[in-house]
Amino acid sequence: MAETADELPLLRRRRVAAYGMCVRDGQVLLARVTSPDGGERLWTMPGGGLEHGEDPLDAMTREVEEETGYQVEAERLLGIDSRRRSLREPGARIDFHALRVVYAVRIVGGDLRHEVGGTTDQAAWFDLDEVSSLSRVDLVDAALELHRTTPPTGRIARE
Template sequence: MSFRLAAYAVCVKDGQVLLGHCMSRTGEPGWTLPGGGVEHGEDPFDAVIREVAEETGYDAVVERLLGVDSRVIPAAEARAGTAHQNVGVFYEVRITGGRLRPEPNGDIAESVWTPLPEVARLRRSSLVDVGLAMARTRPPTGHVAPVPVGGLLQH
């Protein structure tokens, strides 16, 4: 089984959430939260700030830790054909500067501010729903129920 530790930014402002447009594990375009893999020796707190800058062009500060999500993607559904565990650390972030732009030489073709009611109609990573649920409910345990995948929701 492969393993990945990742940090994700949940940035909600004026009823909109910042999302990145990328290719899903199935090769189809989809939407996700800014964020990604924590480099060896890197703190997830620093990783989320770095990832927001790389993927969106924005400068950000962490407002609070929202929670941690751990999911296993079965081999039959994983991109590499091997079961994969993703542990995601979710942070509430606030944009402090910079300018919105596509990720240079990266996976995010564009980032956009998306009205919250429109999110349900997008083909998206389940990480979007997990992060928004954490931001909405602020669970004391830092954990929300797993989000089932299928239809518009992808791993």
């Protein structure tokens, strides 16, 4: 007999990641993340998960360069976006918590290029007014809101 969702074990998972929000001349730098099977492609902020013991600022600069080819320098911490999701995987329910540290950055070197063999397959600049029409992850909207409002707590107000 198949187990119901309530009978499946509940696992808790947390992912801490850091991202660089680069805006210049009315455009924002984004990277396109691909699903493991290559079927889904969504735009996201350049950045990614921290390695064990890694500082978020160091992780952000490493990840942005890996995904875009640019060396960046943080100008300021924009904030931290915290999201929880209920996910399913074979044989378990997942209570997933994403903790996403977002920095405002500026480019200090490098040239735009696409990542090869990573989790993203493309990097590009988009006009800020074009972003709402892109297929994107919710982090893009959260980072843009942090950039736009610069909340003193570093946290987006949620209803």
